Amino acid sequence: xxxxxxxKRADPAYIEAFESLIRRLLRSARVSRRExxxxxxxxxxxxxxxxxxxxTDDVDAAFxxxxxxxxxxxxxxxxxEGKARSVYFDANYNEAYALLHENAHRDAMHLSLKGIEGARxxxxxxxxxxxxxxxxxxxxxxxxxxxxxxxxxGSGGALPPEPVDNGPTHHPLEVAALQxxxxxxxxxxxxxxxxxHAGDVGAPE
Numbered sequence: 030x031x032x033x034x035x036x037k038r039a040d041p042a043y044i045e046a047f048e049s050l051i052r053r054l055l056r057s058a059r060v061s062r063r064e065x066x067x068x069x070x071x072x073x074x075x076x077x078x079x080x081x082x083x084x085t086d087d088v089d090a091a092f093x094x095x096x097x098x099x100x101x102x103x104x105x106x107x108x109x110e111g112k113a114r115s116v117y118f119d120a121n122y123n124e125a126y127a128l129l130h131e132n133a134h135r136d137a138m139h140l141s142l143k144g145i146e147g148a149r150x151x152x153x154x155x156x157x158x159x160x161x162x163x164x165x166x167x168x169x170x171x172x173x174x175x176x177x178x179x180x181x182x183g184s185g186g187a188l189p190p191e192p193v194d195n196g197p198t199h200h201p202l203e204v205a206a207l208q209x210x211x212x213x214x215x216x217x218x219x220x221x222x223x224x225x226h227a228g229d230v231g232a233p234e
Contacts (some may be wrong), residue, residue, distance in 0.1 A: 033138035036180075038081025046116045047074070048105040054118070055106070056082040058096055060147040060220070067093040067149045067154050069137055071127065072119075075078070075152045076173055078140065080180045083173065084108065090118050091134075127161040130194050155180075 060066045073085025103117035137151035153161060155177045162170035
């Protein structure tokens with residue numbers, strides 16, 4: 030299990046607000062230390078922890094159990110520029126709508142936060158985070174992939190330029206320039222994707 034070193038560019042105010050959000054969730058769900066809640070972060074929150082870029086209000090998270098997240102569960106704060114913001118869990122987030130390698134949860138990086146007890150928090154590693162953005166592949170997703178490819182500051186590094194299945198080594202920016210099917214085929218063993226129906230909102234496998 031790899032530890033995630035939060036990007037030095039990440040907003041301290043966002044991190045503090047995120048920690049407060051987690052504590053409120055744990056109290057609301059009545060989670061005990063003996064049965065800690067496991068969550069996997071994707072989307073803008075994962076991007077910010079990895080790169081310090083694209084801070085978003087909604088948090089995309091998958092949990093190891095079904096949770097009823099209160100609609101008013103949110104934290105209001107001011108970012109480092111003094112702008113009023115909020116952070117909350119996206120209750121409509123569903124991993125079934127994203128491309129995920131079958132080992133994405135196993136390979137996720139552990140996120141240690143101060144004062145958080147009763148939760149095990151993981152962040153998708155950069156490659157799996159990039160792959161998760163290929164299903165929609167909108168402009169913001171393409172920019173996120175390029176950021177992940179260019180960033181070398183975090184413990185996850187850039188998109189790995191490692192050879193897979195004896196294939197050729199790729200420079201990170203070259204990987205980001207590939208077409209979606211090329212990224213999938215060459216860097217995740219042709220990606221055996223999770224087989225989940227879009228309506229399946231149960232705990233992730």
